[in-house]
Amino acid sequence: MSDMRDELRTMFAGLTGHDADGIWSAPGRVNLIGEHTDYSGGFVLPFAIDRRALLALGLRDDGVLRVASTFSDEVFELPVAELCAAQADGRLGGWSAYPLGVAWALGEFGADLDAVPGVDLLIDSNVPVGAGLSSSAAIESAVAIALDEVWRLGLSRQTLALVGQRAENDVVGAPTGIMDQSASLLSRPDAAVFLDCLSLESEIVPLGFADAGLAVLVIDTGVMHAHSTGGYRERRESCEAGAAALGVAMLREVGVDELDRARRILDDVTFRRVRHVVTENQRVLDTVKLLRSEGPAAIGELLDASHRSLRDDFEVSVPELDLAVDTAIGNGAIGARMTGGGFGGSAIALVPVDTVSRVQVAVDGAFAEHGFGAPETFVVRPSDGAHREP
Structure with a gap:
């Protein structure tokens, strides 16, 4: 993981011309048991795995949100204040829908998108894509905790899981439940998250x-x-x-x-x-x-x-x-x-x-x-x- 962090910092500096203000990460997950129960308000028992999405972030002074990744040549940027209009117009698409969708969803949960600073985001991940290990939730959760910190929102981990789910449902268009983001945000080493998807109460189970x-x-x-x-x-x-x-x-x-x-x-x-x-x-x-x-x-x-x-x-x-x-x-x-x-x-x-x-x-x-x-x-x-x- 230290090699991934160092490489990401170097790539970020090369891309933006300045050092990142921080590196955040979030894991993929394995669901030990409890499949297709989350969207019916049921019980699940996932745990985070030792494969993660990493995010390098640097603040900007122009109100622009710019997103890039190590797995695509595309770079997406737009003013943070235009996120709501972009979502309404269907302009948030492709792989960028995951990080941009989280930024938009934070606005739905109280962030003033007209007042927060712009950011550069560079994403890397070693969570296999399409393997059922929640590579998307790993990206969403890393973006959520990073933006929550630098935008000084003070949202709980449970609320950030809801933010990720809103991005997945409304921006990406996947009708998923709350499990994946909860596992990525709430897990502890050598333990699973026993989650009640109706009340959102959770326990750590060794x-x-x-x-x-x-x-x-x-x-x-x-x-x-x-x-x-x-x-x-x-x-x-x-x-x-x-x-x-x-x-x-x-x-x-x-x-x-x-x-x-x-x-x-x-x-x-x-x-x-x-x-x-x-x-x-x-x-x-x-x-x-x-x-x-x-x-x-x-x-x-x-x-x-x-x-x-x-x-x-x-x-x-x-x-x-x-x-x-x-x-x-x-x-x-x-x-x-x-x-x-x-x-x-x-x-x-x-x-x-x-x-x-x-x-x-x-x-x-x-x-x-x-x-x-x-x-x-x-x-x-x-x-x-x-x-x-x-």
């Missing part, structure tokens, strides 16, 4: 993977996904329709014991979407209970059950994800599941440390045998949330 001799292996299938495309939106709309048919505001209000009634009322597809959300909420609660009482070695079956539900009831898995999960379990993982919104992206496997290499080799071989592109596999560690770098 994970203890290393002490238990376990590692979290990410299997990036290489199948790109995008939350702003139709499948994700259709699943959300199906959940909303199911809640309305059951007479509740959100599926959070439906318990497992009410699924028999739901089966009688709903068509088959809507029922299966509802069943996933209801049972997934219970799996999150059960996982938290087991982590606290027995430790991480006890949660494997819950991870497996989550994947089956996502595959069969919510239908957001793909053959590559199913193969990754099945191969990992067949070669020593105590549990595995797809993570993220689905339709591609990554799976995670909870693996004994001395079995990691065997699982990696087996997954590589299985993908080759099935004619799939080579996956990327790597271990992630539960890490700290967004912060200003030294």
